[in-house]
Amino acid sequence: MTQDHSLVREPQQNLLEVIRTLRPELRKSDRKVADVVLDDPRLMLNDTVAELAARAEVSQPTVLRFCSAIGCSGYPDFKLRLAQSLALGMPATHSALEISDTPEQIIEKIFDYTLTSLDWARYHLDKTALxxxxxxxxAATRIDFFGFGASGIVARDGQQKFPLFGVPCAVEVDLHQQIMQASMMRQGEVxxxxxxxxxxxxxxxxxxTAKERGAAVxxxxxxxxxxxxxxxxVVLVVETLENTSIYTPMTSRIAALVVIDILSTAVALRRDSNEEHQKAFIAMKQRLNEARFG
Known part of the structure; x- marks a missing residue:
């Protein structure tokens, strides 16, 4: 059986998501181990190889082979990475919301799903593209943000970061206004x-339309x-975990907001090498504090 090990070469990835993704490609006996782990991963933290083998009704060599198949160097490495994954929250497969969920369960599931999905987005973000x-x-002389719905909220947040970007920023979430604005863009703008x-x-x-006007997209x-x-x-793929629950929280929006924060902060740090920009930014913060606190 040929397996794609591209997912298991990155030890920083959430191990539970690696297991979930690779499960269909595993041997039948290895899938039995995967199912036991995914069903209640916290139980595995204290299990020996023999105990996990008994739970899955497989041999101990099968457990060790399973560890290798998911990219772990051995059983101790498997338990360590499992503990790290649990610290980041349970995977999306354990976070589907149900009508019968209590407020406590909703809290746990949404936090677990969001943390895990953000971690997934973090390690799938292309650093070169970033x-x-x-x-x-x-290098932009002006930045215009465009989006609809939840993405429109992210676009508005981007415009709010204009002091960090250091140039005029605008946001459009109405279709007609978007076409009008894009039609007025020019070279040097983004x-x-x-x-x-x-x-x-x-x-x-x-x-x-923006590209035809000479703007970068x-x-x-x-x-x-x-x-x-x-x-x-330039494309930044902000990939989050798929969850088909109709009550799924908008983690795609949260991940995109984090990327906007990364971009605006990185640009501000570069612009702060310009003494004039740094002084203007400090003065702006001081005036803002005065407006807040008198």
Missing amino acids: SQAIDLLT CVIISNTGSTRSLMDVAR LGLIGAVDAPLKGYCD
Whole structure:
């Protein structure tokens, strides 16, 4: 059986998500171990090899083979990475919300799902593309943010960070206004398109219009194979864990907000090498504190 081990070469990834993803490719006996682990992973923290083998009704060599198949160097490494994964929260497969859930269960599930999904997004973020995005925004003379729905909220947050970006920033969440704004963009400006699906036709029109006007296009997209990528100069794929529950919290929005924070902070740090910008930013913070506290 041929297995794709691209997921298991990164030890920082959440082990429970690695097991969930690789499970269909495992041998039948290894899948029995995977099912026991995923069913109640906290029980595994104190289990010996023999105890886990008994729970899964397999041999001890099968448990060791399972550890190797999911990218662990042995059983101790498996338990260590399992403990680290549990510290980050239970995976999405354990976080589906149900009508019968108590407030305590809702708290645990939403926090677990959000923490795990953010961790997943963190280690799947392309660092090279991130550096390119920072370069693009640092050189921008103006930045315009575009998005709909939850992505529109992220776009508004991006515009709120304009003191960090150090240049005029605007946000448009209305379709007609978006087309108008994109049509007025020019060379040296950056159009930031935020879309979790990356398939909204009108946002592709906005991106194409901005490019025709000479602006650079940065895409914050949640889907790896999104058609919107073809309209962007730089793409940041902000990938979160898929959860089909109808009550799923908007972790895609939270992950995108974190990326906006990363971008704005990184740009501010670069601009702070300019003494004039640094003085202006400090003065702005002082005035803001005076307005808040008198």
